[in-house]
Amino acid sequence: MLKYLFYKGEDIPSGTAAVYFGFSAITWFVIGTGLGAFNAAKLAFPDFVTGLEFVSFGHMRQVHVHAVIFGWISMAFAMAMMYITPALGNTKLWSEKLGIWNAFLWNVGLSLGLTLIWSGMTSGREYSDFPWFIDLYIAAFIAFPLGLNVWMTIIHRRTQGIYTTNWFFGAATFMLIIVFIVGNLPEFFHLTGLTEAYLTWWFAHNVLGLWITPVAAAIAYYTIPKVTGNPLYSHRIGHLHFWSVVVFYSTPAAHHLMSAPLPEWLKSFASVEGVLILVPAIAFVSNILLTMQGKWNLFVENLEVRFTVTGCLMAIPLNMQGGFQQTRAINWYIHGTGWIVAHAHLALLGFSTFLEAAAVYLGLQTIMKRKLYSLTLGNIHFWLLLIGFTTYWVSMTIAGLIQGAGKIYEVPYIDVVMAEHPYMIARWIGGSLVFTGNCFWLYNMWMTAREGTVVPEGRMPHELAYER
Amino acid sequence: MSWSFDAPLRTLSDKPTTDYNEKLWEAEDLGGITEDNNAVPAPVVWLVLLTVITAFAITFPLWGQRPTAALYQSYVDSMDKPEVLAAKDDADAMAKIVAMNKGTSKDALLERHPLTMDDLRMIRDQIKALEAKGVDMRDYTVVGDQVVLANFEGNYRPDGTRIRQQPWWDKGYTIDIFYLSYFFLAVFLMIKRLPPTSWQPVHGKH
Numbered sequence: 001m002l003k004y005l006f007y008k009g010e011d012i013p014s015g016t017a018a019v020y021f022g023f024s025a026i027t028w029f030v031i032g033t034g035l036g037a038f039n040a041a042k043l044a045f046p047d048f049v050t051g052l053e054f055v056s057f058g059h060m061r062q063v064h065v066h067a068v069i070f071g072w073i074s075m076a077f078a079m080a081m082m083y084i085t086p087a088l089g090n091t092k093l094w095s096e097k098l099g100i101w102n103a104f105l106w107n108v109g110l111s112l113g114l115t116l117i118w119s120g121m122t123s124g125r126e127y128s129d130f131p132w133f134i135d136l137y138i139a140a141f142i143a144f145p146l147g148l149n150v151w152m153t154i155i156h157r158r159t160q161g162i163y164t165t166n167w168f169f170g171a172a173t174f175m176l177i178i179v180f181i182v183g184n185l186p187e188f189f190h191l192t193g194l195t196e197a198y199l200t201w202w203f204a205h206n207v208l209g210l211w212i213t214p215v216a217a218a219i220a221y222y223t224i225p226k227v228t229g230n231p232l233y234s235h236r237i238g239h240l241h242f243w244s245v246v247v248f249y250s251t252p253a254a255h256h257l258m259s260a261p262l263p264e265w266l267k268s269f270a271s272v273e274g275v276l277i278l279v280p281a282i283a284f285v286s287n288i289l290l291t292m293q294g295k296w297n298l299f300v301e302n303l304e305v306r307f308t309v310t311g312c313l314m315a316i317p318l319n320m321q322g323g324f325q326q327t328r329a330i331n332w333y334i335h336g337t338g339w340i341v342a343h344a345h346l347a348l349l350g351f352s353t354f355l356e357a358a359a360v361y362l363g364l365q366t367i368m369k370r371k372l373y374s375l376t377l378g379n380i381h382f383w384l385l386l387i388g389f390t391t392y393w394v395s396m397t398i399a400g401l402i403q404g405a406g407k408i409y410e411v412p413y414i415d416v417v418m419a420e421h422p423y424m425i426a427r428w429i430g431g432s433l434v435f436t437g438n439c440f441w442l443y444n445m446w447m448t449a450r451e452g453t454v455v456p457e458g459r460m461p462h463e464l465a466y467e468r
Numbered sequence: 469m470s471w472s473f474d475a476p477l478r479t480l481s482d483k484p485t486t487d488y489n490e491k492l493w494e495a496e497d498l499g500g501i502t503e504d505n506n507a508v509p510a511p512v513v514w515l516v517l518l519t520v521i522t523a524f525a526i527t528f529p530l531w532g533q534r535p536t537a538a539l540y541q542s543y544v545d546s547m548d549k550p551e552v553l554a555a556k557d558d559a560d561a562m563a564k565i566v567a568m569n570k571g572t573s574k575d576a577l578l579e580r581h582p583l584t585m586d587d588l589r590m591i592r593d594q595i596k597a598l599e600a601k602g603v604d605m606r607d608y609t610v611v612g613d614q615v616v617l618a619n620f621e622g623n624y625r626p627d628g629t630r631i632r633q634q635p636w637w638d639k640g641y642t643i644d645i646f647y648l649s650y651f652f653l654a655v656f657l658m659i660k661r662l663p664p665t666s667w668q669p670v671h672g673k674h
Contacts, residue, residue, distance in 0.1 A: 087499035163498040222501065231502040231671060236659040240508060240516075243658070247651045261619045268527060268640030269647075275523035276648075282515045283508075290509070323519075327527050 015367030017099025021079035028071025033435040035064040040428035062129040076356040077215045089157025102145040127204035132187035139180045147173030164238040168218030175210040201256035209249035216352040219359040233290035241283035248276040255326035274326040281319035304358040311354030339400025365461035370452030375466040377444040388433030395426035480660040507665040535581040538605035558585035607632035
């Protein structure tokens with residue numbers, strides 16, 4: 001793939017950038033969850049690896065968070081965009097070379113950024129911990145080239161209409177650039193105090209709401225109709241979903257700061273909008289599940305459909321939690337506790353990861369024209385991911401409720417720590433299962449590239465039987 | 469692309485526009501993916517409506533606020549009662565204060581925001597000073613050991629001072645109503661421009 005960086009010809013194979021992004025994403029997933037499992041071990045066993053500053057929890061937590069968000073999740077999104085956007089427009093990617101450069105610069109920038117925050121050079125702003133020059137790098141060399149390729153591919157499509165998935169892709173790449181530039185203004189211009197706090201959470205909320213959530217959903221809009229062969233159930237629900245994401249997800253940033261001295265009217269406004277994120281969730285889940293009509297056997301038989309429907313079902317608890325936990329009625333209790341950590345993992349490791357894993361499975365097999373090397377390894381990956389995530393989510397939710405009670409009733413901190421200890425061990429076990437599953441996945445995809453059964457021209461990988 | 473308002477709940481497009489859209493819909497193959505023209509199901513419409521009502525109902529500012537100075541006025545007054553002064557220790561004194569102030573409309577909030585005798589000692593003089601000034605104690609909140617003017621942007625009183633109390637409704641909700649109305653109107657117009665739901669595409673027909 002790297003040989004095409006300076007390639008002069010026009011015949012770069014279609015899908016090269018997608019494959020580059022796909023394998024990068026899986027590798028970052030292994031690294032990110034490995035770091036997560038290591039960090040969880042430090043919380044479960046306080047004497048585990050002590051005395052080294054660079055592996056202290058305070059240094060490594062941000063590296064884990066940014067590796068999975070900007071490495072795994074975002075590169076898997078880019079992978080999906082590189083092959084789904086042209087496919088839906090019956091055309092080729094606008095610039096395969098730009099895509100390859102995009103993937104290369106993405107890996108370089110992310111490696112540099114993670115090294116810097118690991119070494120302690122950080123903005124100290126949660127979810128936007130990268131120093132200001134890395135933020136600019138991401139906007140200029142990661143987000144903008146990705147958006148340009150997506151927009152130009154959509155413009156040069158050979159269809160008259162634009163399918164729902166591409167609405168999301170086109171809009172989300174645009175919104176990501178805006179979110180990155182505006183959300184990081186406090187770092188560019190040294191804004192402090194409440195302005196910084198608000199923009200920090202405006203950034204964090206919108207990276208979730210205008211990037212991760214819509215793109216993950218957009219992928220499902222492709223995967224389910226493509227694999228099942230069913231038409232998307234309702235174009236109208238697609239409209240309701242898309243516009244409600246744009247309108248309701250972009251506004252509730254203030255609900256992250258319900259106890260801050262922001263204007264109360266802003267909190268009231270944001271809190272109502274926060275509950276209304278259930279509108280796109282209802283639209284999304286209903287549209288995908290109704291599209292599955294008559295093909296529910298694929299939920300059992302097909303790996304990509306199983307990943308997608310599982311991720312889709314996770315949108316229900318995700319948005320029920322997200323919608324209500326930010327209200328004044330609940331936020332006072334769970335704010336600043338492990339409940340929020342559990343919720344963040346439900347969004348990123350549950351809902352979003354399952355949807356994009358399906359896209360990476362489907363995309364890599366389709367582009368490389370190779371059937372998945374081992375269904376057994378795929379199944380092991382699915383179950384380790386599901387059991388590991390569920391263990392993590394349940395244990396951290398319980399730990400969060402304990403912390404909430406401890407906070408409100410002013411229980412001595414050390415007593416709360418002791419009460420949480422079993423759940424910290426469960427968290428570590430869950431995270432380790434996820435990490436192990438991802439190692440299997442990387443091996444499986446690597447072997448697919450090398451030894452997967454060749455898919456004949458004109459056929460889709462899911463139409464062929466597995467051989468192992 | 470002309471509009472028709474003859475049957476707005478059915479479609480807002482005129483016949484030539486609808487015919488054109490139907491033909492395109494049936495002919496178009498979006499990378500092997502097609503779409504149906506099903507209506508937004510009634511349960512989804514009801515769920516969305518329920519979500520909107522719930523969003524307002526649950527976010528009214530009933531809970532989660534900082535305690536006001538007014539909340540602890542009766543506690544501060546009770547500190548000088550003989551039975552409290554005769555208590556054997558601080559815990560006993562606080563228990564007595566809590567017991568003698570039970571049975572009022574403040575019970576739930578006092579339970580939400582419990583204090584110790586040390587807390588009360590720190591805010592006592594500040595609350596007394598505010599009482600002496602004759603201000604509305606509900607305009608002040610207790611933040612740790614400080615009794616401070618609340619940051620709510622309430623309306624002005626006739627004397628020019630601001631009402632610093634959390635209202636049950638504020639302009640955030642008013643903005644929400646307009647915002648929501650625009651959204652639902654725009655989405656309604658958008659989906660009603662499509663061919664009526666009584667028509668379903670036969671994919672690949674053209």
